[in-house]
Amino acid sequence: MAGGADYDEFGLLADNAAEAGLSFGAPPPVVRRTFTVESGREVSAIVWRGTLPELMLLHGGGQNAHTWDTVALVLGRPLIAVDLPGHGHSGRRPDRNYGPWRNAEAVAAVLDQLHGRWPGRGLVVVGMSLGGVTAIRLAATRPDLVRRLVVVDVTPQVHEPARQLSAADRGAVALLSGPAVYDSFEAMADAAAAASPRRPRSAVERGVRHNSVQLPDGRWTWRHDLFDRPQGVIDFTPLWDDAAAIGVPVMLVRGADSGFVRDADADRFRQAQPGLRVEVVPEAGHAVQSDQPLALARLIEDFAFA
Helix, strand or coil: CCCCCCCCCCCCCCHHHHCCCCCCCCCCCCEEEECCCCCCEEEEEECCCCCCCCEEEEEECCCHHHHHHHHHHCCCCCCCCCCCCCCCCCCCCCCCCCHHHHHHHHHHHHHHHHHHCCCCCCCEEECCCCHHHHHHHHHCCCCHHHHEEEEEEECCCEEEEEECCCCHHHHHHHHCCCCCCCCCCCHHHHHHHCCCCCCCHHHHHHHHCEEEEEECCCCCCEEECCCCCCCCCCCCCCCHHHHHHHHCCCCEEEECCCCCCCHCCCCCCCCCCCEEEEEEEEECCCHHHHHHHHHHHHHHHHHHHC
C-alpha cells in the first residue's frame, strides 16, 4: 500500500472484508461525524448504518476508530466508533490529559448528543485497553448510557508500578515508546509490522494509514498526541471502585497470548462484579479486535444480543 497523500478512509473496507473472509457487495452506510464537547473541543467518530447506534466502540491508546472496522463489518449493526480525545481526528486537550476520567466525560457528551433522540435507551459499550478503562468509568458514572459493557484485555490494575512487560508482550503498544516521526510511510509500516506479528502486512499497512499523517516536509507521524506527555503513565487503580459500582452485565475478554491481564486481575474484577463473564480468545494478543476480529464479534453478539 502506498503511503501517499490521496486517501479515502472508507475505501479500504473491502480489504478488511476480504482478509476476514466476508462477502462485500455494496459498502455499508458509514460516515464520519464531529461532536462538540466541553470547551469547544471536537470529538470525531465513525457512524455505521444510521444515526441510532446499538453499540459504541472505544479503541486503545495510540489507536483510532478504524481499529474496529472488521468487527463492525462482522456485527452488521448500527454503531458508533469514537476517536478518543487526542487520537485520530479528534481534538487535542491543552493539558494533554487523556486518561479515562476525562475521556469518559467526552464520550458521555457525544452520547448525550445522540441520546436526546431516544432517551432511556442505553448502548452496548465495548472498550479495549484505554477504551476499556474509559468504558468502566462511563458505565459507573453514567448508567443511563450503558446497558451492557464489554472490556477487552484491560483492568484497572494494568499500570501498577511493579508490572513490567517486554516489548514483545506489549505488541503495538510498544510503538508509543518509539519515534514520533518517520522518514517514510514504509519505515513507519515496518515498525508497526515488527510489533504486530499476528497480522498480515496488508492489515498492518492499512492500520498505519488510518493512524498516520504526512508532514509538510514529507515525513510521517502518528495522529495521536501521546508522546512526551507531562503525566506519563497514569495509575488506573482508583477505577476499581468504579468497577464495583457498575450495575449492568459485564464481560471481560482476554487475549490468550497477552500479558496485560493476569489471572489475579481477572479474579479481582470478578470480586468487584460477581456476575462477570470472562472469555479468553486463542491466538490473540492485547489487540483482540485486530488479531481475532471474528471471534470477538461473535462474543459481543452472544453477550449483548442473544
